[in-house]
Amino acid sequence: MLKIIRYSFFDLARSRWSYAYFLFYLLLGTVLLFLNNNLSGAIITLMNVNIILVPLIATVFGVMYHYNSREFTNLLLAQPLKRSAIFTGQYFGIAGSLSLSLVLGLGIPFAAYGLFRSAMIWNFAVLLITGVALTFIFTSLAFNIALSNENRIKGFGYAILLWLLLAVVYDGIFLLLLAGFQEYPLEKFSLVATVFNPVDLSRILILLKLDISALMGYTGAVFKQFFGTSAGGIFSSLMLSLWILLPLWRMRRIAKKKDF
Amino acid sequence: MVNIQNLNKAFGRNQVLDNLSLEIDQKGVTAILGPNGSGKTTLIKSILGMVIPDKGAITINGKDIKKDVLYRENLDYLPQIADFPDNLKVKELIKMIKDLRNKPARDETLIRFFGLGPFLDKKFNTLSGGTRQKVNLVLAFMFDSPLIILDEPSSGLDPVSLIRLKEWINREKAQGKIILVTSHIMSFVEEIAENIAFLLDGKIYFNGSLSELKIKTGREDLEHAIAALLLENDHPALVYHES
Numbered sequence: 052m053l054k055i056i057r058y059s060f061f062d063l064a065r066s067r068w069s070y071a072y073f074l075f076y077l078l079l080g081t082v083l084l085f086l087n088n089n090l091s092g093a094i095i096t097l098m099n100v101n102i103i104l105v106p107l108i109a110t111v112f113g114v115m116y117h118y119n120s121r122e123f124t125n126l127l128l129a130q131p132l133k134r135s136a137i138f139t140g141q142y143f144g145i146a147g148s149l150s151l152s153l154v155l156g157l158g159i160p161f162a163a164y165g166l167f168r169s170a171m172i173w174n175f176a177v178l179l180i181t182g183v184a185l186t187f188i189f190t191s192l193a194f195n196i197a198l199s200n201e202n203r204i205k206g207f208g209y210a211i212l213l214w215l216l217l218a219v220v221y222d223g224i225f226l227l228l229l230a231g232f233q234e235y236p237l238e239k240f241s242l243v244a245t246v247f248n249p250v251d252l253s254r255i256l257i258l259l260k261l262d263i264s265a266l267m268g269y270t271g272a273v274f275k276q277f278f279g280t281s282a283g284g285i286f287s288s289l290m291l292s293l294w295i296l297l298p299l300w301r302m303r304r305i306a307k308k309k310d311f
Numbered sequence: 312m313v314n315i316q317n318l319n320k321a322f323g324r325n326q327v328l329d330n331l332s333l334e335i336d337q338k339g340v341t342a343i344l345g346p347n348g349s350g351k352t353t354l355i356k357s358i359l360g361m362v363i364p365d366k367g368a369i370t371i372n373g374k375d376i377k378k379d380v381l382y383r384e385n386l387d388y389l390p391q392i393a394d395f396p397d398n399l400k401v402k403e404l405i406k407m408i409k410d411l412r413n414k415p416a417r418d419e420t421l422i423r424f425f426g427l428g429p430f431l432d433k434k435f436n437t438l439s440g441g442t443r444q445k446v447n448l449v450l451a452f453m454f455d456s457p458l459i460i461l462d463e464p465s466s467g468l469d470p471v472s473l474i475r476l477k478e479w480i481n482r483e484k485a486q487g488k489i490i491l492v493t494s495h496i497m498s499f500v501e502e503i504a505e506n507i508a509f510l511l512d513g514k515i516y517f518n519g520s521l522s523e524l525k526i527k528t529g530r531e532d533l534e535h536a537i538a539a540l541l542l543e544n545d546h547p548a549l550v551y552h553e554s
Contacts, residue, residue: 054411062398122394128361129390130411131383310322311361 052136055127059144062123063116069152072108076156084164090171091261094178097157098257101178102250105185106218109149113193114210116145118203128311138194138306142299146190150183157182177260181253184291188249189214191298198305221248238273245274249294256287312336312458312489313358318367320353320513327353328364329513335506340480340490342500344537345510351493352391354510355462358491359388371458384414389451391462391493393443397436401427401446404435405453414454421449425475440467452479459483459490465499477503497534507533509540516540 063069079100083093117124120141127137157179166172193210200206225244229237245251258271274283313335320328327350335341343351356362358369360376360383368375371382395404409416422428425445430438438446444467451461464480465473480503483490494500500507507524509517517524517540525531528539 058407062396065398120396123396125361125390126395126408127411129359129383129388130408131380132411133380308363310363311356 052140055132055137055140056144056147058123059116059120059141060148062120063112063145063148064151068112069148072149073152073156076153077159080157080160084160090161090164090166090169091174093161094171094174094257095261098178098181098254101182102185102254103218105153105182106189106250107214109146109186109189110193110210110214111207112145112149113190114197114206116141117194117197118206125311134306135303138198138302139299142191142194142302146187149186149190153182153186154179174257174261177257181256181291184295185249185253188291188294188298191295191302194302195298195305198302198309217248218250222251225251238277241273242277246290249291252287252290252294256284256291259283259287312372313491314370314373315354315358316368316370318354318357318369319365320350320357320362321365327513328357328367331367331510331513331515333508333515333518335489335491335508337506338487338489339484339506340492340504341506341508342504343491343493343508343510344500346541349510350513351510352462353513355388355460355491355493358460359383359386384412385456385458387451387454387456387459389447389459389461389464391466393440393447395435395443395446398434400432400434401438402431404446405449408450408453412454416453417455418449418453421452424479425449425472441469441472444468445472448476448479452483457488459488461490461492463494464492465494465496473499497532497537501533509537511541511544516544 080093080097083096084090087093087096124137124141128134161175166175192213196209196213197206200209225241228244229241245255255271255274259275274287277283313333315331315333318328318331319326331350331354333354343354345351353362357364358371358376360380368377370376371386374382376382399407405418405422409418422431425448427442427445427449430442430446435443435446448464451459464476468476477499480490480492484503492500492504501521504521506520507517508515509524517527519527521533524533524536524540528536528543530536530539
């Protein structure tokens with residue numbers, strides 16, 4: 052499996068797109084630091100960009116990679132390799148390569164700005180960790196979609212739809228429900244609704260760490276009230292890991308049964 | 312060596328393999344023949360574990376292929392279409408497969424044999440169809456495995472390369488290997504194969520030696536013998552030929 056991770060990783064690392072992704076973050080990080088002129092402001096802005104953009108890039112890259120590497124996959128399938136090893140390897144290769152672009156692209160400008168000498172280092176670490184977690188989550192969701200759909204157009208369609216649903220529409224519906232049922236106690240409902248969306252979970256994880264109640268929003272406040280800062284952080288990290296593990300498990304199951 | 316028991320596979324409503332049983336123990340070349348869509352490639356891909364059968368079992372050397380992927384260590388496969396990652400050079404592709412298999416390979420001998428030297432530094436997507444097929448052949452024959460499966464090995468090859476291919480197959484045969492071949496070119500099959508398995512609508516209609524087939528159908532050459540088999544079974548594939 053390590054060999055497959057290596058091949059997939061370098062295959063993607065050599066492509067123009069992953070440089071573009073890296074440069075984009077490098078530019079974004081630098082510009083935000085200059086504009087805000089303080090670390091915590093830049094981190095909050097980046098969080099807002101990250102939770103929309105990272106899922107989109109991971110979903111699109113995941114689906115694209117799967118469809119584009121069909122020949123490579125078929126070649127691997129005829130070798131004495133387990134299917135689960137092939138697909139898990141490809142998954143870690145691509146998610147790892149995307150995560151590297153993200154971590155380096157944001158890490159370099161922040162390190163240059165003097166991150167290591169500030170108290171913000173842990174907040175920045177949480178930003179990167181959620182970014183990496185979202186990359187792994189949405190790549191595995193993308194692999195699930197791509198493996199279940201032979202038709203590329205359909206696969207792409209579902210992937211974009213999933214991103215739209217989790218990153219944009221979900222919050223809208225959530226807010227509508229909160230507004231519509233404001234006379235009722237909604238704490239439990241909002242807690243559960245947040246857990247079912249990795250994008251919301253990551254937002255809350257960062258906000259809990261940054262401890263900015265003004266930006267916390269309803270769910271953030273409920274979360275804090277319910278768990279307290281540290282238990283809330285542990286709980287949401289746990290849920291994020293589940294969001295990686297469950298799709299990964301399902302991906303391996305589909306791969307085992309699929310005909311090539 | 313290869314034992315297939317009651318294999319069933321349907322894609323949607325299309326029953327591609329219909330309770331197919333086949334045993335291949337004879338050394339040398341066994342040609343799997345049949346009209347388009349008769350299930351040849353599905354059968355081959357089932358042996359490779361790329362297609363998962365609905366029912367039935369395949370054993371190779373007495374081991375169920377579902378249980379362990381390591382049987383593919385001793386199996387070489389030539390896919391029907393030479394589709395490889397486009398962004399790799401031929402050299403890199405060969406190196407990658409060698410690295411994945413981790414076995415001694417005779418790639419240099421084969422590169423010389425098929426005259427691929429000048430193409431090693433070219434990217435795969437710049438190669439012609441015939442050259443791609445030669446790369447495909449090098450990758451398939453590289454590991455000296457006792458079981459070789461070739462899906463349409465002659466496609467796209469020029470006459471010189473075709474002669475080379477037959478020569479190489481004969482060398483492999485002399486080493487006592489089991490080789491499964493599918494092809495639509497009957498003269499090619501007649502030259503290399505000792506045994507014929509004839510597949511129609513996902514069932515085996517004939518399994519025996521080439522001479523037995525000729526005697527059974529009373530025809531002198533393979534092309535007519537196969538046509539006779541089709542006629543005997545009143546197969547719709549022949550409707551166009553008759554009218």
